[in-house]
Amino acid sequence: MSNQKGKEKAFKISVPICESEDDDVPLAQRPLSRVERQPRPVKKPIKQESSSEDDDDIPLVKRKLASPAKSMKEESDSEDDVPLAKKRQLKKVSPKASPKPKASPKPKEVKAEPMDVDTTSKKRPASAAIPASNKREKKVKKEEDDPDLYKWWEEEQQPQEIEQDDSVKWTTLQHSGVLFPPEYKPHGVKMRYNGKPISLSPEAEEVASFFAALLETDHGRNPVFQKNFFDDWQTVLKKDPRNPEITSFEKCDFSPIHAMFESEKEKKKLLTREEKAAIKAEREKLEAKYLYAMVDGRKEKVGNFRIEPPGLFRGRGNHPKTGKLKTRVAPEQVTLNLGVDAVIPEPPQGHKWAAVVHDQTATWLATWKENVNGATKYVFLAATSAWKGQSDMQKFEKARELKKYVKTIRANYTKELRDKLSEVRQRATAMYLIDRLALRAGNEKGDDVADTVGCCSLRHEHIKLEPPNILHFDFLGKDSIRYQNTVEVDLQVFKNIKIFKKQVGEGHKIFDRLTTSDLNKYLNSCMKGLTAKVFRTYNASNTFQQQIDLLTNPNDSVPDKLLSYNRANREVAVLCNHQRSASKTHAQMISRISDRIRALKYDRMKLRKQLLALDPKLKKKPEYGEPESDLEDDWIKQHEEELVEKEKDKIKSRFEKQNEKLAAEGVPAMTLKDLEEKLKAADELAVRLKKERKLAKIEPPAKASVEKLIASIEKIDTRIYATKNQATDKEENKEVALGTSKLNYIDPRITVAWCKRNDVPMEKVFSKTLVDKFRWAQNIPTDWKF
Structure with a gap:
């Protein structure tokens, strides 16, 4: 079954975990991890100096540098990756100057000039359309004024x-x-x-x-x-x-x-x-x-x-x-x-x-x-309800509270790894794995359910040892999703696992003297309400906060910031083993995005030809004179045929609507002969496009000017750049499920504060469902941190 095969695909990640003296290296200081198809040789982690102000931000894992977007960037034409607004700025730089290299090109944000709008007009001019942001603000305002909306988060007593x-x-x-x-x-x-x-x-x-x-x-x-x-x-x-x-x-x-x-x-x-x-x-x-x-x-x-x-x-x-x-x-x-x-x-x-x-x-x-x-099913209030919202807020507050205790807890279990009692050593070893690898605790299961396990229920065959201190994990986790990972661990942890495996033998639990309830009972003695699940939430949110701070450049464009956001989100998804099978239509989707980029380049090519007709001197500038990449003759011909067919469909659609309107007014409908007359416009378009295909210059519209054409080209540059970012994002996340961590493990206040600081509309990263679900998190200050 393809679904089964898809879920059995594993993240094989070579993730070295350093010994305790290296633990002060914050995760935000480290490069991104990479999803791999084959395990790579494990390398010793390089020690780094901590720049963290708080020792509570101890890293989960150390990962290798990877840039999943690199391949797509290399395939793209270098000029296409730099928006025109940026190219023009680069041209002005003196050859003697040594400007600092930028992390990524950013398109120029084109802002509409303020204009007077005739408020008496029944029809609003297209140029005066209400911005989407204003529509969102009005929608939010309407929801805020809703008398049925219970704003429990604004009450003094939580x-x-x-x-x-x-x-x-x-x-x-x-x-x-x-x-x-x-x-x-x-x-x-x-x-x-x-x-x-x-x-x-x-x-x-x-x-x-x-x-x-x-x-x-x-x-x-x-x-x-x-x-x-x-x-x-x-x-x-x-x-x-x-x-x-x-x-x-x-x-x-x-x-x-x-x-x-x-x-x-x-x-x-x-x-x-x-x-x-x-x-x-x-x-x-x-x-x-x-x-x-x-x-x-x-x-x-x-x-x-x-x-x-x-x-x-x-x-x-x-x-x-x-x-x-x-x-x-x-x-x-x-x-x-x-x-x-x-x-x-x-x-x-x-x-x-x-x-x-x-x-x-x-x-x-x-x-x-x-x-x-024999499972008991329940009907609860929706995720947007006060009960669920309060539960979510308390869950994330409990994870934040762990920051105060985590350093002590880690010091204690590190010490207990060498305890004389086997029960204590098993508990300490399990806590090490749950903390560092974000494993679920795991519960006992009967023979009539899927053979899925967590940390406490790992069996002899689920961990293979490779001296001196490498562990190879391979088991089915929650929802039968395969967890496959290779990690370098503390030497004492390796010794303990080796001893436990030897004691229990094949087919038996490695932690045979430990249960999930025993572990949670001990954790509750360390901090009230603490369970192994809280560690998973804490590590997910803490990792996301570190990564989003590291990756986000305040000067980036919104598409760049969104790419950084999804990359930080992906780090959490990989950590928590949130996988999905690559969609069967993924290749088609990427192909459609590529065609969208080509169509934008086609439009830009037309504008450039019009620009050169107005000012032939601009041909010497590469951003206007050089031919477009990825536009082969065959593709252009096919694209123009599609444009003509779309024009015919539009004419037919308008014809049908006009006839419906005439029928409603009791006026005789137009005939097929009238339709044929209207369709001649599409035939004329086909002739014109064929003629323009061979021309180096195209006569621009009557009201066109050099300035207007350049502004239009810049807008297309921005759209090309944003669409390429979209393709990169989809390619990187084709086998990673970002939604689960965003919904259940990442404190939504991190996202809200990030959006506010970076002027990113929340609707870009949260669906309407999540916006409603996390309404309680939307009134926090811009400098809020997990």
Whole structure:
């Protein structure tokens, strides 16, 4: 299965970890790491002097220098990488002068000149369009004025730790319960068994359809998935005597049902905009009452209020239960949590709730248990709610609090690495690995779940030793994502791991005298509320703060700053082992971006030809006279053909809209002859483009001037530069998942303060969902640091 293969792809990172005397080198002083496909020989880390003012910023790992963007920069034409505004400045520098080299070229930011706008006009001039920043400000202002918005972060008394105590969380709670999936409607399409069409009961047909929908996917081809599905389907088949006897999976042919699903997909693609809007409106009407809950008199958005529909369990990685049937959840399985005086929502007709409780110490609204893994599911308020926001803030504040204790904790576990008691040495060694490699603590798991492990549950085969002090890790972490890493560790840590492996033998836990609860109990004695998870949050946020400070140049353009931001984010993702499979369409996406760059160069070429027609002397300047790179004759011809086709589409679209308007006014519509007359403009465009292709100079528009053309060229320079940065960013992050660390591990206040200091719109780095989720973090000062 490609998904499995993708997740088994590992970050093989040669990451030397220095001994304790080198620990004062701050991570921000070090170069970036690189994602590699093959492990490289481990080299001794070079000692550096610390420039950190606080010893609490002890590094996680030392990494090698890499510049993932370098290859793309080398491929680009050198002149294209320097915006025109910058080129013109360089021309003015005296040959005798020795200007300092700049880290990266920066485009000139073209600012619109202020102008008078006629406010009485009904139609705003295009040149006077409202800037996007103003639109964002108005939107934010509107949200701030929302009377339903509970700004708990502005209260003088901050909330207590809402998820770690048994205190009362609410006084009144009202909501509409959960939304169940629609009942199954039989489609009547017959599958074949042993070459013959067969009829199935509705329940058996539904389960067969679950598999048919996945027939051409990696899940459908997975033998474990097939076996588990077939076993559960047999149970369903035996419930109704009308079902035929089916004993062989190999004789089953689900393709007729699969073909029906494919046909339905094609029909959905052909729906008109109005039909899609009607379906969406109907869905929104159905969901409207479930969207919000009333908590202590205030309106709060509910998270996922939908009960998951039945289907086949997929799991992550090589899950042993993949393919098992997830049965339909009935109201009789669902417990609601409501206020004592709240109106109890009506269950679906003919059903009743499992129970209705009034637990004021709980923050869940509804709960039930799913049948495959026996896991308890909950409905909570949305990520934008006060409860979730308070929980997030307290999580990051706890990580910041660790800064006060981390130096002492590290000194203690370094000392305990040589303790006489094996239990103490195991705990100290595990803490070393959790701290330095940001490993999860790990919990005990049964045989019926995926074989994923964390630090405390590492087994003999998960670590290989290479004298004198190199460890090779290879195991499946959370969500069956493979962790593969080669590190150089403290000599005593190497000795301890060697002893522990020898004591337990193959197939057994290395830390056989340590559990996650034991470790967290000890950490709580070091600092109230401290767990191994807090170390992971602290190290992620601390690393990001160091990297973003190191990489950001205040004088850079916004695209350069965004590239630096994503590179710092990537460092955290690599540290936390947040991987993803490279998208199947990645190469196509990069190709499309390259075509966008070529199209911009084509436009710039046209402007240069117009400029030379006005001032032939400018041909001596390379930024105007030299030919464009990457524009081969064949590509130009193809591009111009596409331009002509787009022009024809625009003409046809305008023609249709004009006819609709005429019909609404009761005026006779234009004929096809009128359309053919209008399409002549596209034919004229094709002739003109072909003629201009051979010319060195092109007659500019009547109102064009040298200054206006140069300004237009500079704008295109800026767009080319920004688009190249976008391509570089996507190439570097094709196998790294940036979202997880941004969502869960990096303190959002670091991002907010960075955006404020560097005049970067927050919407450039945070999606609307994250902006809403971290609204509590947006009022911090510009000099805020983690």
